[in-house]
Amino acid sequence: MANTERKLVHSKxxxxxxxxxxxxxxxxxxxxxxxxxxxxxxxxxxxTKFVLMKRRHHCRRCGRCYCxxxxxxxxxxxxxxxxxxxxxxxxxxxxxxxxxxxxxKHIKVLLAGGNFVLVDADVINNxxxxxxxxxxxxxxxxxxxxxxxxxPFQLSSIESVxxxxxxxxxDGNPLPSGIALKYRxxxxxxxIIKMSIINGPNxxxxxxxxxxxxxxxxxxxxxxTMR
Ligand SMILES: [Zn+2]
Ligand SMILES: [Zn+2]
Numbered sequence: 001m002a003n004t005e006r007k008l009v010h011s012k013x014x015x016x017x018x019x020x021x022x023x024x025x026x027x028x029x030x031x032x033x034x035x036x037x038x039x040x041x042x043x044x045x046x047x048t049k050f051v052l053m054k055r056r057h058h059c060r061r062c063g064r065c066y067c068x069x070x071x072x073x074x075x076x077x078x079x080x081x082x083x084x085x086x087x088x089x090x091x092x093x094x095x096x097x098x099x100x101x102x103x104x105k106h107i108k109v110l111l112a113g114g115n116f117v118l119v120d121a122d123v124i125n126n127x128x129x130x131x132x133x134x135x136x137x138x139x140x141x142x143x144x145x146x147x148x149x150x151x152p153f154q155l156s157s158i159e160s161v162x163x164x165x166x167x168x169x170x171d172g173n174p175l176p177s178g179i180a181l182k183y184r185x186x187x188x189x190x191x192i193i194k195m196s197i198i199n200g201p202n203x204x205x206x207x208x209x210x211x212x213x214x215x216x217x218x219x220x221x222x223x224x225t226m227r
Pocket of ligand 1 (some may be wrong): 044046069152
């Protein structure tokens with residue numbers, strides 16, 4: 001069982017609530033280095049010169065240096081675990097606001113799980129088995145309940161997410177029928193799991209789960225390519 005105990009820590013950007021366990025959730029970002037004051041005589045957005053009455057402000061997300069006008073908004077920054085909204089530049093505000101939607105809505109869907117039928121999985125012998133796929137409470141693992149004995153795997157080990165489709169709706173848009181995840185198992189072997197949405201009362205939840213998974217992967221992927 002992963003340690004989900006949490007503790008409060010102070011950083012120069014604010015109070016943070018972090019997991020006591022070192023290995024953090026794949027959604028987490030580390031705090032940036034702040035651009036040193038000596039390296040920025042001008043606002044990095046509007047080029048206003050900093051003088052005694054025109055002070056520098058650092059964006060808590062990117063660490064760049066701005067005047068008060070260009071870095072005035074405070075927005076929640078879930079990915080750095082700040083308890084309160086923190087000061088961010090305009091472009092970071094935009095990204096953080098979109099992420100708020102993920103942490104307010106979509107992550108709950110992933111935690112609640114979706115019902116699927118496993119199709120052509122090379123991880124099992126059976127051709128078709130129904131499972132509930134869930135994100136673990138520490139956000140690190142995808143787990144499988146109810147079906148064949150399947151090893152959970154790390155969310156951060158996913159290498160691609162593909163939405164499976166069958167047919168089109170009335171407007172000609174492809175209809176999602178499931179999701180295929182390519183990932184590395186504990187032995188670093190590349191695996192593919194395909195899960196089909198089951199028609200029935202849980203269909204909507206599974207559709208939402210697939211959409212939320214796509215958003216989660218996009219967030220992790222973008223962070224990976226930024227480094
Ligand atoms: Zn400015
Ligand atoms: Zn920024």
